[in-house]
Amino acid sequence: MISPALTDVLGKWLDHQRALSGAAENTLKAYQTDVLGFLSFMTQHNGGAQGLAPIAKIGVRDMRxxxxxxxxxxxGARSLARSLSAVKSFYRWLAEREGFEPTAVLSTRSPKFQKKLPRPLAEDAATAMIETVELQAREPWVAARDSAVVTLLYGCGLRISEALGLKGADAPLPAVLRITGKGDKERIVPVIDTARDAVDAYLRMCPYPKEPDEPLFRAVRGGPLSPRAIQKVMAQTRMQLGLPATATPHAMRHSFATHLLAAGGDLRAIQELLGHASLSTTQAYTAVDAARLMEVYDKAHPKA
Incomplete structure (x- = not known):
């Protein structure tokens, strides 16, 4: 167990992250888990709960x-790198607050790992997913609902949480949507006619009234539609189409970005559409595009 003093400063740091950095709740929970694990280890490593003093004296050997x-x-290396990043952020803040030297922690090298590239679907596979997902439902309005959600993921590049976060007041969908994404970052997203038509078709068939402050997409019993329901219906669809396990709701968002880039879309504009805080995140799609180009080249080029 960590000391009450450490528990208190961890809570204050999380509040700081929430207020000043605009970190999402899921991110804050991950930070808390990572830093708690680190503090628990260091408390045992140093011989029990002794307040802040042992934490301020952490050295290179302790980090190793x-x-x-x-x-x-x-x-794994990826998870450890994430934990180390959270620990460094916490430790930097604590060092400034308590006035000790944080170099031993901040200079710790992150483990190397191969960054995963986004796994988009081919254009025909993305289209087939939209056309086939509605075949999984028994009730016509549910089929229209599922089709509308998946069309929004691909046609507007929304995250599943963003699509399911739409309210009745957002429909009929306008030419552009104002979306609040991760970290309460707001962005403007154009709505293609296909997505607007799909949502309109769903609303015409939905047995529940459209309430301004209620979720736009309803579950079978009228409550808010859960991400799990869309994940499940997409899993059934990808099995029917013979698509890989990577054909998930988030893959539709990846596909939106990759296909825009392949069509000559500007990287900065795509960054804005996706709501990425950093251009480096969006640049992963250029690597995907290059990788697919090399696949085509390898298949087409005569082997020596």
Whole structure:
């Protein structure tokens, strides 16, 4: 167990992240888990709950012991890098607050790992997903609902949480949507006619009244539609189409970005449409485009 003093400063740091950095709740929970694990290890490593003093004296060997401990219990390089990033952020804030030297922690090198490229669908596969997802439902209005949601993911590049976060007041969909994404970052997203028509078709068939402050997309019993329901129907669809397990709701968003880029879309504009805080996140799609180009080249070029 960590000391009450450490518990208190961790809570204050999380409040700081929430207020000043605009971190999303899921991100804050991940930060809390990562830093709690680190503090718990260091408390045991230093011989029990002793307040802030031992934490302020963490050295290079302590950091090596923690990282070795994490790897020893099966934590992968990617997850460990994420945990270290959270620990550094917390430690930098704590050092400024308490006035100690944080170099030993901040200079710790992150483990190297291969960054995963987004896994978009081919254009024909994305289209087939939209056309086939409605065949999974028994009730026509549910079929129209599922088709509308998946069309929004692909046609507007929305996250599943953003699509399901739409309210009755948002419909009929306008030419552009004002979307609040991760970290309460707001962006403007154009709505294509196909997506608008799909939502209109769903609303005409939905047995529940459109209420301004209620979710636009309803579950079978009238409550808010859960992400799990869309994940499940897409899993059924990809099995029917013979698509890989990577054909998920988020893959439709990846496909939106990749296909825009392949069609000559500007990287900065795509960054804005996706709501990425950093251009480097969006640049992953250029790597996808290059990788697919090389696949085509390898298949077409005569082998020596």
């Amino acid at each position: 012991s923690w990282m070795a401990h994490e790897r020893g219990r099966g934590v």
